[in-house]
Amino acid sequence: MIVLKVDNLIKDYPTGFLRKKVRVLKGVSFFVNRGEIFGFVGPNGAGKTTTFKAVLGFVGITGGSVSIMGRPAGDVSVKKHIGYLPENPYFYDYLTGEELLRYMGQLHGINGKALLKRIDELLEKVNMTHARKVQLRKYSKGMLQRIGIAQALINDPEFLILDEPMSGLDPIGQREIRELILEERKKGKTIILSSHILSDVETMCDRVGVIIGGRVVRTGELGELLEDIHTDYEMLLRDTDLEVVDRLGDLKVKVEKRAGFIVLRFDEDIKSRVIEVVSSLGADIVSLYPLRKSLEGLFVKEMGQNSGGEQKR
Amino acid sequence: MKTILAVAYNTFVEAKRDRVLYSLLLFAFLMILSSLIFASISAEQYNKIVKDLGLTAISLIGIVISVFLGTGLVHKEIDKKTVYNIFSKPVRRYEFVVGKYLGLSFTLLVNTVAMGFILFLIVLYTELRHGDFIRFYYGGNYFMEFFKAIYFEYLEFLIVIGIALVFSSFTTPIMSLLFTFFLFVIGRFSGDILIFAEGVKNRVLRGLLEVIYRVVPHLEKFDVRREAVYGGSINPELILYTTAYAVIYASVLVFLSIIIFEKREFR
Ligand SMILES: Nc1ncnc2c1ncn2[C@@H]1O[C@H](COP(=O)(O)OP(=O)(O)OP(=O)(O)O)[C@@H](O)[C@H]1O
Numbered sequence: 001m002i003v004l005k006v007d008n009l010i011k012d013y014p015t016g017f018l019r020k021k022v023r024v025l026k027g028v029s030f031f032v033n034r035g036e037i038f039g040f041v042g043p044n045g046a047g048k049t050t051t052f053k054a055v056l057g058f059v060g061i062t063g064g065s066v067s068i069m070g071r072p073a074g075d076v077s078v079k080k081h082i083g084y085l086p087e088n089p090y091f092y093d094y095l096t097g098e099e100l101l102r103y104m105g106q107l108h109g110i111n112g113k114a115l116l117k118r119i120d121e122l123l124e125k126v127n128m129t130h131a132r133k134v135q136l137r138k139y140s141k142g143m144l145q146r147i148g149i150a151q152a153l154i155n156d157p158e159f160l161i162l163d164e165p166m167s168g169l170d171p172i173g174q175r176e177i178r179e180l181i182l183e184e185r186k187k188g189k190t191i192i193l194s195s196h197i198l199s200d201v202e203t204m205c206d207r208v209g210v211i212i213g214g215r216v217v218r219t220g221e222l223g224e225l226l227e228d229i230h231t232d233y234e235m236l237l238r239d240t241d242l243e244v245v246d247r248l249g250d251l252k253v254k255v256e257k258r259a260g261f262i263v264l265r266f267d268e269d270i271k272s273r274v275i276e277v278v279s280s281l282g283a284d285i286v287s288l289y290p291l292r293k294s295l296e297g298l299f300v301k302e303m304g305q306n307s308g309g310e311q312k313r
Numbered sequence: 314m315k316t317i318l319a320v321a322y323n324t325f326v327e328a329k330r331d332r333v334l335y336s337l338l339l340f341a342f343l344m345i346l347s348s349l350i351f352a353s354i355s356a357e358q359y360n361k362i363v364k365d366l367g368l369t370a371i372s373l374i375g376i377v378i379s380v381f382l383g384t385g386l387v388h389k390e391i392d393k394k395t396v397y398n399i400f401s402k403p404v405r406r407y408e409f410v411v412g413k414y415l416g417l418s419f420t421l422l423v424n425t426v427a428m429g430f431i432l433f434l435i436v437l438y439t440e441l442r443h444g445d446f447i448r449f450y451y452g453g454n455y456f457m458e459f460f461k462a463i464y465f466e467y468l469e470f471l472i473v474i475g476i477a478l479v480f481s482s483f484t485t486p487i488m489s490l491l492f493t494f495f496l497f498v499i500g501r502f503s504g505d506i507l508i509f510a511e512g513v514k515n516r517v518l519r520g521l522l523e524v525i526y527r528v529v530p531h532l533e534k535f536d537v538r539r540e541a542v543y544g545g546s547i548n549p550e551l552i553l554y555t556t557a558y559a560v561i562y563a564s565v566l567v568f569l570s571i572i573i574f575e576k577r578e579f580r
């Protein structure tokens with residue numbers, strides 16, 4: 001079942017004094033299946049946040065269509081089942097964390113004991129119980145992010161829309177939120193998240209959409225997308241194994257000395273050949289690692305292909 | 314309805330935490346200061362001055378709060394992007410606008426009642442001090458007119474908040490501040506527009522002035538200080554009529570704000 005379907009979504013923003021139109025979304029299409037985590041990735045200014053705003057009805061849509069849980073964009077009735085974390089959560093800075101959650105809960109029609117219980121639960125979950133009585137103006141960026149995630153979950157939503165959920169969090173916080181998101185999926189919830197932390201997207205998301213210059217250029221399962229992505233690898237050898245270098249022969253390998261190690265750099269294609277040669281000589285391999293995260297490779301490739309004509313519009 | 318109340322309550326909390334109610338201290342201070350200044354004149358005169366001054370101060374402070382908070386009412390939430398939180402919840406745009414309006418109206422109600430009470434105590438004190446106890450005791454009506462005047466002032470705030478809300482839903486706080494103040498002043502002197510129009514020979518211009526007269530709020534209707542301070546009575550029909558006028562006029566303004574706000578994009 002499809003929870004969110006965005007079809008050829010177009011969005012113009014008027015800019016400047018003359019209200020000249022700028023096309024920010026140029027035909028965004030993708031869908032999110034029930035029960036999956038969908039990663040929405042793309043460079044700054046690609047249109048991720050704008051897509052979310054259009055889906056939620058904060059801005060009107062110029063063209064195309066959106067169907068969210070079977071209803072059009074911005075439909076009030078489906079919002080009962082949605083949780084949204086804005087990009088940089090701004091809140092009422094005169095409220096305490098607890099009061100904010102209470103207000104947000106009331107807007108969902110949750111009241112009384114049920115609400116109090118839910119607030120306790122969520123504060124515990126995002127590790128903010130200690131700051132529940134502190135005004136939001138005194139929160140740090142990461143604390144705001146945590147309370148932002150808590151308010152998105154207040155109604156135990158079926159569908160979570162998270163705009164950069166990891167931003168501003170320390171490593172422990174990132175891990176906690178990662179676990180929290182995975183836990184929601186385990187409960188059968190659907191999640192779409194945008195992120196610049198590609199390793200997170202790689203480890204969490206079932207499917208990914210790559211948006212560049214207002215267009216979704218690729219969508220699909222991560223494995224599929226990464227199939228034809230080539231990455232450079234680096235292999236670290238002990239300095240004593242210098243003879244290896246001669247034996248590599250016609251393989252395209254860059255050799256470099258670095259801090260007491262020999263570093264070999266080569267394309268993914270010949271990885272197994274290199275390993276073969278090196279281990280046949282009994283050389284001491286310290287480590288072998290890809291130079292770029294694989295999604296990043298996809299990113300760079302797609303940007304290369306799509307930047308030419310697109311940016312000039 | 315619950316949504317509207319939640320929004321209204323939050324608006325009230327914001328005003329409270331913004332220290333709006335400190336205006337009460339300012340009011341009390343002003344009143345005590347003036348009573349010191351006018352201490353030397355006759356008791357009869359003195360009572361009138363305290364009342365007149367008090368009612369004027371309540372009106373002034375209330376108008377200032379209405380204009381300043383009213384013009385930021387909607388704009389601030391868009392500017393600070395808190396609308397993203399509100400409208401990702403099942404909240405309709407009209408519920409938000411109505412909630413904001415009611416929240417500020419309630420803030421002013423609390424504030425006005427408190428100022429009225431302070432003034433009442435001061436007047437009571439001066440009357441007692443001047444040995445006018447008998448008149449106070451038997452003259453319930455006399456005090457009623459005084460409370461009616463405060464009620465009328467509050468009705469005026471309801472309209473001013475509405476004006477501020479309309480502007481606040483499509484323009485910047487500075488512009489809405491200017492527009493609201495401008496319309497407020499015109500409203501206070503709306504009677505003069507008609508008088509002025511009668512002297513104008515040009516038909517088109519006169520027609521235009523008459524239209525303006527019909528459209529702008531007739532805020533001088535809400536000034537019954539003369540009756541309250543110098544005797545005279547405010548009859549029930551007038552109260553009813555003025556209340557209806559304020560409620561209808563304010564409702565139209567809120568309705569207008571909703572229409573504007575419905576189309577607004579949160580970018
Ligand atoms: N209010 C606005 N008015 C005009 N243009 C806007 C507005 N908001 C965003 N844009 C433009 O729309 C484009 C997409 O912005 P958007 O915020 O959707 O990008 P994003 O993919 O979320 O980027 P980031 O990764 O930096 O969050 C950008 O080019 C931006 O300049």
Ligand SMILES: [Mg+2]
Pocket residue numbers: 048049050087163
């Ligand atoms: Mg963004």
